[in-house]
Amino acid sequence: MKLQKYHIDAFTNKLFGGNPACVIPLEEWLPNEIMLSITKENNLAETAFFVAHENDFQIRWFTPEVEMDLCGHATLATAHVIKKHLGYTGELIRFQSASGELQVSFEAGKYVLNFPFRMPKVAILPEIIKESLNIQPKEVYLARDYVLVYNSEAEIKALRPDKNKLEQIDLGHGGIVCTALGDEADFVSRFFTPGASIFEDPVTGSAHCSLVPFWSNRLKKKDLLAHQLSDRHGVLFCTNKKDRVLLRGNAVTYSVGEIILQQCERD
Template sequence: MKIQKYHVDAFTDRLFGGNPACVIPLQKWLPDDILFQITKENNLAETAFFIPIDDGFHIRWFTPEVEMDLCGHASLASAHVIREHLHYKKDIIYFQSASGDLQVSFEGDKYVLDFPSRIPVKAELPQIIKESLNIQPSEVFLSRDYVLLYESEEEISTLKLDENKLKQIDLGHGGIICTAAGTKSDFISRFFTPGASIFEDPVTGSAHCSLIPFWSKKNGKKEQLAFQVSERKGVLYCKDEGERVSIAGQAITYSVGEIFLPNSDQK
């Protein structure tokens, strides 16, 4: 059995920037163990699979370790594949997902993700995370992810986390967001996933489900420019919509290929 595979860099307009994701369109679901094996073979932070349904697509996201409840960059990459490679003609792409109904619209060369808002609340930082940090945050919040607020962009750029120490903690689908006000953007961030094969995620759309309402409340802005300042770097155009957030970004295809699988019954 032969299936198509697309490798897309999301939240960037240049190759080797943003966050890479594999996107695999299917007609019917393969068994979960096969989806995991494909994801591990791809060896990227996320692989997105989708199948067509009546009014759009059912999308699922996998890391080499777990199936995720939400992934922004792989959703953006999927929308790019659907529009640019599968030649989808409608103005909006509708996704059914583990996080409910999602949609992607288009603004010029940008893909606009309509995602749920996840407002973080004040929290205590687990001791193991505190011990892993070379710089302590000024405040700590929690939604799906821990949100660590820092005083400056310089602190974020010099921040180091002890990956080996953090392997002792299980955050489920969550991670650790470190954020501060930006000098050339409204805010910046970095995102870490303890225990994952890729410790620092290059650009994390789902983290901005929390960052957008968090910073909107702090600076009073509904529309904001965000940079994720990993080595690959990413740009996100953000809007607080109340119970929803809009996260826009660009994407570029790195490669298109084929996967050859033994014959397998699809679900």
């Protein structure tokens, strides 16, 4: 069996920027263990698999460790593959996922992701996370992810979490997003995932399901510019729709290739 594989850099307009994801179109679902093995072999934070179904697409996301409930950059990467490589001519792509229906439209050369709204609530930081941080946050919130609010962009850049300590905690699908007001953007962030192969995620669309409503409420702004301050850097143009979040970004293709599955059986 041969499968097409697309390696896409998402939330960037420059190669080697943003967050890389692999995208693999399927005619029907493979066994979970095969999709997980492919993801491990790809050795990126996420691989998205999708199946065309009537007028929609079913999508699933895997890290090298687990299947995820939501992934922003790999959804953007998948929309890029469908639009740019597979000749999709529609104005709207609908994905059916574990997080419900997700929509991607096209606006002024950017992909627009219509994602769930996850306002974080005040929380208490687990002691193990507190001990792992070289700079303590001034506020702590929780949605799917812990949202740690800091005083400045400089503090976000200076964070050096202790990876070994954080591996002692299991946050399920969640992670730790650290955020502050930005110097050149409305807000900035960094995202850490205890126990994952990629400890610091380069650009995390799903975390902005919480960051956008949080900063929109605090800044009294509907439209926000966000920078994720990883080494690869990511830029997201965000809109708070009150019950949904819009994330706009670009994507570029790094490579197109084939996966050859030998001696692998389907269910």
